Amino acid sequence: MSKSDPRKLRDVDMPPAHDAATRLVHGGRPAAAEGGRPVNSPLIRASTVLFDSVEAQRDARRRRGRERLFTYGSRGTPTTFALEDMICDLEGGFRTRLLPTGLAASTMALAAYLRPSDHVLITDCVYEPVRHFAETHLKAIGVQVDYCAADGGDVAGKLRPNTRLIYLECPGSLVYEMCDLPKIAALARSRGILVAADNTWGSGLLYRPLVLGAHISIIAATKYLGGHSDVMLGTVTTTEKQWQALQDCCDAFGMAVSPDDAWLVMRGMRSLSTRLARHEASALMVARWLGERPEVASVFCPALPTSPGHEIWKRDFSGANGLLSFALRKDFGVDAAERFANALKLFGIGSSWGGFESLVSLPNLRAARTVSDWSQWGPIVRLHIGLEEPQDLLDDLGAAFAALATPGSQTRAA
Numbered sequence: 336m337s338k339s340d341p342r343k344l345r346d347v348d349m350p351p352a353h354d355a356a357t358r359l360v361h362g363g364r365p366a367a368a369e370g371g372r373p374v375n376s377p378l379i380r381a382s383t384v385l386f387d388s389v390e391a392q393r394d395a396r397r398r399r400g401r402e403r404l405f406t407y408g409s410r411g412t413p414t415t416f417a418l419e420d421m422i423c424d425l426e427g428g429f430r431t432r433l434l435p436t437g438l439a440a441s442t443m444a445l446a447a448y449l450r451p452s453d454h455v456l457i458t459d460c461v462y463e464p465v466r467h468f469a470e471t472h473l474k475a476i477g478v479q480v481d482y483c484a485a486d487g488g489d490v491a492g493k494l495r496p497n498t499r500l501i502y503l504e505c506p507g508s509l510v511y512e513m514c515d516l517p518k519i520a521a522l523a524r525s526r527g528i529l530v531a532a533d534n535t536w537g538s539g540l541l542y543r544p545l546v547l548g549a550h551i552s553i554i555a556a557t558k559y560l561g562g563h564s565d566v567m568l569g570t571v572t573t574t575e576k577q578w579q580a581l582q583d584c585c586d587a588f589g590m591a592v593s594p595d596d597a598w599l600v601m602r603g604m605r606s607l608s609t610r611l612a613r614h615e616a617s618a619l620m621v622a623r624w625l626g627e628r629p630e631v632a633s634v635f636c637p638a639l640p641t642s643p644g645h646e647i648w649k650r651d652f653s654g655a656n657g658l659l660s661f662a663l664r665k666d667f668g669v670d671a672a673e674r675f676a677n678a679l680k681l682f683g684i685g686s687s688w689g690g691f692e693s694l695v696s697l698p699n700l701r702a703a704r705t706v707s708d709w710s711q712w713g714p715i716v717r718l719h720i721g722l723e724e725p726q727d728l729l730d731d732l733g734a735a736f737a738a739l740a741t742p743g744s745q746t747r748a749a
């Protein structure tokens with residue numbers, strides 16, 4: 336392709352030596368049009384795509400299963416292609432597929448590689464709706480589903496002759512357990528087993544599962560890539576060898592994303608490294624502060640030296656984000672945790688994370704895990720630390736701890 340070809344993305348020309356933060360700014364740029372070029376990739380919406388001749392259309396249709404061609408809206412437009420290339424570059428993969436949600440990215444990654452009577456091993460700390468998909472759809476089509484410890488310590492003993500895929504999430508959802516991906520990948524590869532990793536926490540910038548030995552990496556771009564709590568999108572990036580199965584499955588199901596949503600995610604990604612650095616600094620400040628509170632039994636945050644798995648985080652990750660959880664002392668009940676969340680003024684009560692704002696939620700770890708036992712712990716509070724001034728957040732948390740000690744204190748609506 337020539338340099339003026341609109342399908343050719345600028346970042347393909349860029350030396351890979353640039354830091355990811357630089358590539359996030361310069362990647363996915365449009366090629367020159369007559370006269371000049373805009374900074375941002377144009378938003379191209381399409382269902383019908385026109386061809387110069389019947390032969391050209393026939394040729395494109397013949398090639399589109401294997402090559403990325405602009406042939407029909409559901410097969411992607413130059414806007415979605417630009418985002419795919421930015422994410423693929425971050426992940427260090429062969430190609431990237433965009434899906435309507437992070438969950439759709441996870442379920443497509445499972446559906447693409449698993450067949451009836453295959454065995455799949457899933458880490459205990461997996462994002463709960465993925466477990467639901469495994470328990471309902473995968474089991475219904477005859478896939479054998481099994482769970483292993485969040486840190487992957489029991490993987491070797493749980494493999495079967497028909498194990499096809501290990502699906503892990505590192506760090507895990509809700510309390511951020513770490514697992515040794517390079518070790519699991521080496522074991523899996525020696526047995527011809529595929530490894531898929533949910534990389535939403537690391538967002539491609541902090542963690543690169545494909546570079547560490549996984550075959551498939553999944554990101555809920557809804558979180559930090561979008562970064563503004565206003566768009567849903569998921570991505571699956573694979574190695575060259577695993578690409579075709581994913582592509583075929585997504586095409587067969589008619590999976591496509593709106594170019595408007597892809598454009599929003601690309602806009603969010605321009606500031607990803609700056610936002611993550613601020614989320615990380617503020618979350619660490621809050622995590623250290625929480626560690627000193629008498630009400631808190633434990634803080635879950637892999638970037639804290641006292642956290643289990645910190646050594647793996649130091650080895651495999653280039654940074655942290657705004658997520659952390661903590662356990663209240665066992666003498667506090669769920670009602671106390673609810674009082675605490677209700678008393679917070681700057682932390683929104685809502686699902687998801689990765690936007691610019693702080694959030695609080697109260698996950699039920701006893702229900703969310705089947706391999707590990709959380710019945711000995713007090714209530715768990717999950718925080719997403721946003722881009723607010725951290726001292727304001729500490730003041731808000733301090734006031735909520737005061738409310739924790741006072742049954743009957745005001746709820747947010749009062």
Ligand SMILES: *Cc1c(COP(=O)(O)O)cnc(C)c1O
Nearest residue numbers: 436437438462533535555557568
């Ligand atoms: C949120 C999340 C998903 C799902 O993303 P959606 O876009 O909300 O469907 C998947 N994995 C992890 C780890 C998540 O936190």
